[in-house]
Amino acid sequence: QYRPLTPAELGSRLSTVPAIAGRIGADPARWNVREVGDGNLNLVFIVEGPEGTVIVKQALPYVRLVGDSWPLPLYRAFYENHALVRQAERDPGAVPAVYHFDETQALIVMEFLSPHKILRRKLIDGERVADLGAFLGRFCARTAFRGSELSMKSADKKKDVGLFSGNVEIPAITEALVFTDPYYSAEMNHHTDGLDPVVAGLRGDAKLKARVQRLLMKFASNTETMVHGDLHSGSIMSTDSESKVIDPEFVQYGPMGFDLGMLVANFLMAYFSQPAHRAPTELAGYQDWILSVIDDVLTGFDTEFRHLWATERTGMLYPAALFEDQGQSSEEACLALLADIRADALGFCGIEMHRRTLSLAHNADFEDIQDAALKSRLEARNLAMGAELILMSEALGSAEKLLDLARRYNAK
Ligand code: SR1
Ligand code: MG
Numbered sequence: 001q002y003r004p005l006t007p008a009e010l011g012s013r014l015s016t017v018p019a020i021a022g023r024i025g026a027d028p029a030r031w032n033v034r035e036v037g038d039g040n041l042n043l044v045f046i047v048e049g050p051e052g053t054v055i056v057k058q059a060l061p062y063v064r065l066v067g068d069s070w071p072l073p074l075y076r077a078f079y080e081n082h083a084l085v086r087q088a089e090r091d092p093g094a095v096p097a098v099y100h101f102d103e104t105q106a107l108i109v110m111e112f113l114s115p116h117k118i119l120r121r122k123l124i125d126g127e128r129v130a131d132l133g134a135f136l137g138r139f140c141a142r143t144a145f146r147g148s149e150l151s152m153k154s155a156d157k158k159k160d161v162g163l164f165s166g167n168v169e170i171p172a173i174t175e176a177l178v179f180t181d182p183y184y185s186a187e188m189n190h191h192t193d194g195l196d197p198v199v200a201g202l203r204g205d206a207k208l209k210a211r212v213q214r215l216l217m218k219f220a221s222n223t224e225t226m227v228h229g230d231l232h233s234g235s236i237m238s239t240d241s242e243s244k245v246i247d248p249e250f251v252q253y254g255p256m257g258f259d260l261g262m263l264v265a266n267f268l269m270a271y272f273s274q275p276a277h278r279a280p281t282e283l284a285g286y287q288d289w290i291l292s293v294i295d296d297v298l299t300g301f302d303t304e305f306r307h308l309w310a311t312e313r314t315g316m317l318y319p320a321a322l323f324e325d326q327g328q329s330s331e332e333a334c335l336a337l338l339a340d341i342r343a344d345a346l347g348f349c350g351i352e353m354h355r356r357t358l359s360l361a362h363n364a365d366f367e368d369i370q371d372a373a374l375k376s377r378l379e380a381r382n383l384a385m386g387a388e389l390i391l392m393s394e395a396l397g398s399a400e401k402l403l404d405l406a407r408r409y410n411a412k
Contacts, residue, residue: 002074002105004060007033010045010107014056019099020109024049039234040065040361041072041249046112053114054099059106059249065361066188072169074106076249079167081108083251086160086226090146094139095245113244116237120364123233123270124277126286130241133293136263137300139245140231144256144341145308147226149315157315161223161253171220171252174229178351179216182358183209191358192366194376198383199358211390215347223253231259232266232352232363257341260301261348265386266363267294268349268406269356272382273365276374287410291403298399302338309334343393346402350389353382385409 005013014020015028024031030050037044037057041064045056059077063070081101088095100109122129149157181189183203191199202208228235229250237244271290278286309330313320318337323330356363357379366382369375385405389396396402 002061004043005045005058005105005107007035007045010056010058011047013102013105014047014100014109017100017109020047020054023052023099024054025051037064039247047109053112055096055110055112057108057110076167076170077101077106077108078103079164079170079251080247080249082163083226083228083248084108084110086147087143087228087245087248091139091142094135094142095248113237113246116239116242116244118234119236119238119243120233120266120270122238123267123290124273124365124368126278126282127240128289129238129243132238132243133296134300135243136236136245137297137302138304140260140263140297141301141304141308143228143259144225145305145312147253148224148256149317151308151312151315154316160226164226164251164253167252170229170250174250175216175220177359177361178355179212179219181360182351182354183212186359188360189358190360190362192376192379193372195357195379195383198380202354202358202383202387205387208387208390211347212351215344215351215390218255218344219258219348222255224256225253227252227254227256227258229254229258231262233270233365234363255341255344255348257344257346258348260297260341261345262352263297264294264345264402265349265352265356266365267297268353268385269363269365269382271406272378272385272410273369275378276369276371291406294406295399295403298342298402305338305341306334339397342397346389346393346396350386350393353386353389357383381409381412384412 011028011031011033024047032048033045035043035045042060043058045058047054047056057077059074061071061074062068063072081098084095084098088097096111096113098108098110101107119129145151180186228245228248229252230247231245235245235247237246267290271287274283274287274290318330318333320330323333357366366375366379369378388405396405
């Protein structure tokens, strides 16, 4: 029967699993097990043995951030395990290897990433990661393309959509906390003093809210591909030269631009929060680096997507019979699709920028700022740019325009 495990209980449970004993050493008496989770939802254990270390994530039956007044099904671990398996197939090496899944205990035993650090912390600390944007752009493109009917057999993809559609409560969190709560005075919302006029402006903007609802409709009903679902800088672990994507428990089938948009939003929030974290002599250089990462993400996505389009388009969508077999290039169709994905992504990006400053779950980029006046000034820039992205997403398609816009708001 399920129960949230203590470190001792976890040790004795894992000691009977040959795959774990073989990896870290067979004698559990020599293991050191400690709970280190500080996220919003789960228990996270590091299990260190004489021959190696693994990480264990166990789902709790409620939202850890809020407490047991907000129950949450354990079956999310089942979907997370399936997501990790699919992501590993679609972008080998991009996610931690899974060693063991225990459905009853809702726990996944995974590769321990070391000396990796959570990317959000590295960005707050002013650290750089080589190849970061290219890796993330490639990951988004590969998972978007290879999880869709551009690549998958239609029957397989529809079966998979059926499998993941059993997961209702997790998407419901995103539907409420990300897409809805920021735009009215929802109970769990909170925002920094001084932002009231900006927030009133957003909540009073019917056109903006209508566009957000349209994007929510896409998120909830458009099953283009399997998305990570929560791709922010806390879902990425990096060394100075290598990164991995973790934590896909918000997995679902959704729009191709969703992960891309969430990701870019989190880099933009890192960018806007920098004046509070960097010495003036380092500020401009580091902010420029963050913008270059965004550029690489967007360019990397397009480059990889076009490559896959040319080499792996084996699904029922945009078949060669309609294009190449007729002596016509499908290039234009690919560029039109990429423009749609980019526009959706920028809309999702703006919404993520809003929810992280107005809804329940904020991020450390802003929350670590002690000076409330500075915090609200930086958050106001972030909110204003988010609104422009939602309202003007189709017109801001090029990376250059997006980065110019960020620079303009940063100077306000
Ligand atoms: C109640 S869960 C709050 C947030 O934490 C997760 O990481 C997701 O981003 C979710 O929206
Ligand atoms: Mg998470």
